[in-house]
Each structure stands twice: as structure tokens, then as C-alpha cells.
Amino acid sequence: MTWDIVGMGAVSCLADEPRAIHEALCRGESGVAPLRAFDRAAFRVQNAYEIDDRAVPGRDEPGRASRWLRAAVAAALADAGLADAGPADAGPADAADTDGDPGGSRFGGIADIPVLVGTTLRESRSAELWWRDGSELRPADLHFARIMRDAFGTVRTHTVASACAASLYALGMATDLIALGAAETVVVAGTDSLTESAFGGLDRVQHPAPRSVRPFDRDRRGMVMGEGAVAVVVRRAGTHHRPAHARVRGVAMNCDATHPTVPDPASVTSAVREAHRRAAIRPEDVDLVVVHGSGTHHNDVVESRVLGEVFGPVRPGPLVTSIKSGLGHTCGGSGLMSLVVAVLALQSGVLPPITDLRRPIPEARDLRLVAGGPALGDFTTAQIHAIGLGGINAVAVVGKAT
């Protein structure tokens, strides 16, 4: 069984729609900039890949992850032809709901569509601003049901908080719903904004402080957080009235259960093999891999070993890239963001390079890392990795729409 990707939307530090993001990455752009969200004096890490959209520069505000999610989902639905324009301007759910579904009229027919939102941090930033600065927080503001109900009328929102593998997990869960006949169409999304607790926590355990994400480079220092949201509309293959962007061939998800923070190469390898099995492909069918590539010491060594293990005998082997040098680590949404870029590479034949990759790590010597400029080719099959805290892995295989 396969699934069609019929709509895509994304918001990031580089651009606010998928094609513009793909083009900026192909030009080797990076969205890294001096930290704006928090008082820089309290941190050692001084940079981030932020979306600079605060009403008052330098003053953080609640609800940004929800805002981008709404924009990305609206764009994906519009791209799929399931909505006319931008987000509906519905009032708060409290006012609208006494009986029946509120909102949704402008997005006619989508109130029954499940929305699976992958996120590492949910609206934790809103909680921080509530706890310390006294802004308002309702219990339900921590997850994304309200924003999805207000904007699109759906009451089938699931907030999937499986760390930085969350949005690819959500994709796997969506394919299951469709395969089991429980839905025909699912919106899969991811969103995260910088939180002080996560940014500070990562800062605390990374020495020396990274200035940017440098995947697979000897001079990498670790992960720098980014902000963004991404959404795709997934349908049972062949049921949509418009051509699909690409086809999901299979998604694997598992857990290392070996260490809270260090990924286990055997477990990641097993997720890759399971994804191939579900997609009914062989390693030599894979043209390109968008790795997790978070630029930490452990991650890049582990992914190099995994790719060596899976693709070792294959010549020349797939092209390998990471989008995190351009977009930062966008946490829960990062896997789906990688997938959207992979889909655009299948469509355009242009695969973005790892921005700023100069001296590859020795473990990656046999990999065809894309550096210096985009790689061109007639790509048909892409593999995407997402690896999250707690040892959780998701691997997706997407193919060119036929």
C-alpha cells in the first residue's frame, strides 16, 4: 500500500513556503542569527535559527508554535485544493461552540479529517511565559486542539510529542489510519518554537557552545535549535482529484531502549531496514537520504555507521544531505521538514547541499555527502531519518509520484 502527498505547507527561518525553503537551501543559505528570544547574558549558546516575527522585537510572546502550525496546515490544505485560501478567521471555540462543529465552513468537509501534530515541546514556551512573566495560560493551551478547531473546525487533533522524531512518527500513524480504513485523508504536521528550558538544557550539555549546526563536519559542536512548522496532506493513493506531489512508500518507527540520549546504531539500522521492507525497496533503489544530521558528535557518527551498514555494498550509494545547517534543528517538525525538502528534490531534480560543510568526518568518508552546491539528478526514491531524545527513531521512504 502507498499514500499520496497531495498538499504541503511550511514556515521556517529561511522562508514561509516549501519551494522558497528548498530554493534557499539549494543556494546554501542559513537562517542562523544572534539569539533574539531570550536574554543572551544567561546563555553560552548565542545563536539560533529563529523566525523573527515578534510584535515587539526582543519581547517574546506566547502561542507562536500554534500560529505557525495554523499557517502551515492552512497552506497544505490550500495546496491540496481542500480550502480556498488562508486560515479561517473563526472566533474562539468558547464562543462558537454550543452545538455542532464550530468553524469548518470555509474548509468545508475537513472537520472530520484527523490532524496529527508532531512536536517536541508543544506550547511549553507559553507555559514558561505564564510561569515567570504572568501571561495567561489555560490547560488546553499546551496542545494544539484549540488552534486546529478554531481555524479548521476539526475535533480530531492528536498532539504527538515523540521528541524530535514526532512528525515522522505522526506520518507513520497517519499511514496506519488510512491502511486500516479509519480515514481516507489525514493532515500530518509538526511545529516547535524555542523554549528557554530546552534551549538552556541543550546549552548546558554542549561544550564548547555551538555557533551553528555543522552536520558531518569535523568542526561540528552540536545542535542549535531552530523554529518552524510544516504540514502535509496525506491521502489513500489514487483517491485525490489533483496530481500528487509524491508517494509515501513506508514509514518505520522504533525505540532503542538502550540510552536516554545516545542513539544506538543497531536500532537505527533496524528502523532503516524496516522502512525498506515496508516500502518494498532494496538499498540500491534509494537515490538520496535526508539524514537527521543534527551535528552532534554522537548523532553524525551513528548515522554514518548506519548508512555504511545499510548501503555499504551499494555503488555508488545514495546522495546524503541534511537541512539542519540551513534551518537549525526544528525539533518535532524537523523530520517532516526534511521529508518536504526530499519531495521537492524528487520533483525538481535538485538536492540541497549541507550548508557550510568543509571537512567531513572520517566516519563519513564513503558517503556521498552533498557539499558546496546542490546535487542534480533524476531522483525517484528518497529516505528520510528522524532521531529523537529517548532513543526514538523514524525512517520514511518516499517515491516520485507516478
Added chain:
Amino acid sequence: MPGTPAGRWAVPPDGTPPETSPVITGCGLAVSGLRDEYDLLEPTATGAEHDPDAGRAGPGMRHKDRASRLALHAVRRALAGAALPDPAATAVVVSSNFGNLDTVCDFTDTIAAETVTGLSPIRVPHMSSNVTAGWVALEHSLRGPNITLCSGTTSGLDAVFWAATLLAAGRAEAAVVVGVEPDTAPVARLHREHGARSWLDGAACLIVEKPEHARARGVRPRAVITGYGRAARRDDAVRQATKAYDRPLGLWVAPGPGGLDLTARLGRCSGALGVLQCAAAAARFDRSADDAVQAVAGDEHTGARTEGDPGGVAALLLTRPESGHPGGDRHDIRV
């Protein structure tokens, strides 16, 4: 697809044969005043008050966040000392809305007072919403899909639905499902600011597995997960959940009058509610002749009641296993 309940997993159009529906085979609670799931059926607390997190310095508990400690206690009780036969094929699904809220808030306080150098590296993983699912997997070497849901008050019933979906999709043979909400300072403040006088401090765990898996390892099915629905209105959610069931419903386990209202007894249970409700259903099948229990979580009025949750209403239908019989043994396993 309009008209198709987004929540059922009836695989073939002619309906899933009952014997292939996933079953609940184990329950474990870590809740003050409750010894086990049978106590959920009693209108007044019978068990002695105790700290559900007693033994926090015990093996595997040191340096963990409160939500994870509660969850690990509940999982140990549900497994009752037996290891799952195939940890590589066992999934973990955790539902929690406030599990990491104390770490998030503590970290911002510490950063404001001492900069990031004041943060404890050991606590860094606790800031992630999925910390509990990670610890549960690690303690029991569970290598199947590892899902954390933070979807509001429907989240606990949603978690059972997703566990069933993972089994139906061939991603796991069994799943450890946990609902946990710790009572920490930020949780207490948030609830108080929104009209609550009491709220849960505890965890519940269910072992969900394929019936043939349960048979093969010789454990007794205690409840069958028969249907699920999610809708803006309670009636619609229940209709979806009961679509393939035409016999009388027994007990309703739902907020409000007319059934077993766990929130009246335990306070707001948030993401743990649905998991506690399913544990109550398993106990009920042992203590009554009911053939079905209808669990309902979430609020169709998104305003004042319960947690003001806009995520709609989730309904889960649990039925008596074919081989089920009243009068299961009370298990007094203490870990």
C-alpha cells in the same frame, strides 16, 4: 472521508471479528488511596492513604522526574513481575498533559537566577515532553514504537486507541499504555487558576495485546477494546464507538452524573483519565455481569466544565472477553 469515523480500526468492511480485537490483560495503578483497579469501583476510598511515589529512591527511581517515577511504579504493578515475552515487539504509548511542566518551569527559574550554568545536566532529558515514555522503554527494553500523546482530556482514551492501532497495523504484538499526571507546583497553580479544587497525582498502566499473544503467554484477557470514536459531541463519539455493537451497554464510565465519574473522586485526571477508565472497566468485568463498559472523556462544551478542553470528546467501548468470567483474583502485587 466524511461519514467514516476517524477513530475505528475495523480493517475489512465487514467488520473485525471480535477475537482479533486487542485485549487488556494487565492493569497497574500508582494513585494515593487506591490499592488497585478494583478500588476504582468503590465510591469511597478503601485503601490507606499512601504516597504513590513511595520508594522514590528505590532501584531505577533516583534522578527521575515525578511523572516518570509514578509511571514506572504503575508499569511494574501492571506487569506484576512478569516480563513481556517479546520486548522488541512491544510498543509504549504514554498520555500526559502536565508530565514535564515542573521541569520546564524550574529550568526557567534557574536560568533567570543562575544562568544556564545552574541547570543540572541529569535533569536535561526531563524537559522533553516524552521523557516518561523513554524511561518506560528503557527499564523494560521495549523497542517497538514509542509514542507520547499530549492531546488534552481525550488523550488517555486516544492512547488506548493508538495502542490498538499499532497492533492492528502489525507494528507491535503488545503495548504498554500509561496515563500519568503528577501533582507539582506548576500543575497545582494551573489547575487552581482554572477553577479546580482537586486533581490527580498518579499514574495508571494497561497491558494491551493481541488476543493470540495473550493466549500464547497464558494470560487472561480482561477487557476487549471494541470501538473508539472522537467527535465534537458526546453522542456522536459514542455512536462511532458503538457502531458495530448492538447489545446493551453496562456501566458508563464518564464525567458527570449517571455513571462512574472518576473525576468526582480523584479530581481532574487530564491525560490519565482514559487509562484509569479502562482499568475500571477491566475491574468491572470481574465484578459484574456487564457485557460492555462505555468510557467517555473530554468535554463537548469547551467553556467552563472540566478543563475547558477544545479537543472534543473521545469514547471507547470495552467489552467482556469471550472467555471472561466474573470474579478474577485481586492482585496484591506490591513492587
